[in-house]
Amino acid sequence: MSSEIVWMILGMGAVTYIPRMLPFVLFKGKELPPFLQGVLKNVPSATLGALIFPGVLFIQEDIWFGILGAAAAFLVAYLGANVIVVVLGAIAVLSVYSFIM
Amino acid sequence: MAELAVNRSASEFRKGLQAGISIAIGYAPIALTFGLLAKTTGLSIGETVLMSLVVFAGASQYISLSLLSLGTGIFEIILTTFIVNIRHFLMSTALNEKSEEDHFVNKAIYSFGITDETFSVAAMKEGTVTTGYMFGLNLISYVSWVVCSGIGFLIGASLPQTLQESMSVALYAMFIGLLVPSMKRSIKVVYLAALAACFNTIFTLTNALSSGWAIVAATLLSAVMVEFIEGVKKKQRGEGHE
Incomplete structure (x- = not known):
């Protein structure tokens, strides 16, 4: 192992770990003002929106690939399926799509 | 009493493992490809696995490889990693609000495993998030990430092209699967x-x-x-x- 790469990895690990860990150590939870607590409660749903778009459109060069996959996942999820079924369903639909194309 | 507590945390741990299965599936193709790319970038197997073990953050690991191949300096790579991963601060702050009270050492340990995916699964879960649940959820995701990185390097190939393409949707499908039930409510x-x-x-x-x-x-x-x-x-x- 080259020591330069190892130092790089350790540095990357440190700057990744610190933002993950600090809030858990700094805040006890439930002590922030109510408005901020409300905002933090909104964060998960908002994050999911931002994680899905626009990323899902660019998973392959063919933009329809992502649109079809997202639509399939949405439909399966809307019907009330478990998350794993949603994941496998979207993969199955896209396998068929790339087989046909 | 102590036995009861142990049983409860064991079942929470198991719940976490189960909730992490979709993440483990979704990480597999990305980590396999990371291993392959690391090899072509000139990293050794030790360095490849070490990076997945120590950093555990997909996007920034990919970026570091492309920066390395461009001959970018280490400091810039570390700085870029910091900027790419700063969003976890927001996620950890939000998750801390709904996690059960516990000794900060336990929280400091499981916080290592906060990724976009583990955060999403934990944050969309009903009710409080326990320490046992977080350990299970993060562990299965972490193992998938590290092991598949190593496998990708060793077999020097990722999954068959069509399967690889179809599986690239996995994590997005998981995000959608987590979001839609709450949207309905x-x-x-x-x-x-x-x-x-x-x-x-x-x-x-x-x-x-x-x-x-x-x-x-x-x-x-x-x-x-x-x-x-x-x-x-x-x-x-x-x-x-x-």
């Missing part, structure tokens, strides 16, 4: 997700912000705006009743 969730999606799309496509900051800015803007509007509405309704 609450119109507020629909607004939150749609608004953040719009902001992030604008920031990303206009290159206004790097992807790390774009997610943070889009999430915060959406979360603050919806909270503010809800507050105003509540006030109006309150005054209407008087």
Whole structure:
């Protein structure tokens, strides 16, 4: 192992770990003002929106690939399926799509 | 009593493992490809696995490889990693609000495993998030990430092309699978997700912000705006009743 790469990895690990860990150590939870607590409660749903778009459109060069996959996942999820079924369903639909194309 | 507590945390741990299965599936193709790319970039097997063990953050690991092949300096690579991963600060702050009280050492340990995916699964879970659950959820995701990175390097190939392509949707499908049930329950969730999606799309496509900051800015803007509007509405309704 080259020591330069190892130092790089350790540095990357440190700057990744610190933002993950600090809030858990700094805040006890439930002590922030109510408005901020409300905002933090909104964060998960908002994050999911931002994680899905626009990323899902660019998973392959063919933009329809992502649109079809997202639509399939949405439909399966809307019907009330478990998350794993949603994941496998979207993969199955896209396998068929790339087989046909 | 002690035995009861142990049993409870064992079952929470098992629940966490189960909840992490989709993540483990979704990580496999990405980690396999990471291993393959690391090899072509000139990293050794030890360095490849070490990076997945120590960093455990997909996007920044990919970026570090492309920066390495461009001959970028170590300091710049570390700085870029920091910027790409700063969004986890927001996620950890949000998750801390709904996690069970525990010794900070336990929290400091499981916080290592906070990724976009583990955060999403834990944060969308009903009720409190226990320490045992977080350990199970993060462990299965981490093992998949590290082991598949090593396998990708060793077999020097990723999955067959068509399967690889189809599996690239896995994590997005998981995000959708986590979001939709909440959208059905609450119109507020629909607004939150749609608004953040719009902001992030604008920031990303206009290159206004790097992807790390774009997610943070889009999430915060959406979360603050919806909270503010809800507050105003509540006030109006309150005054209407008087």
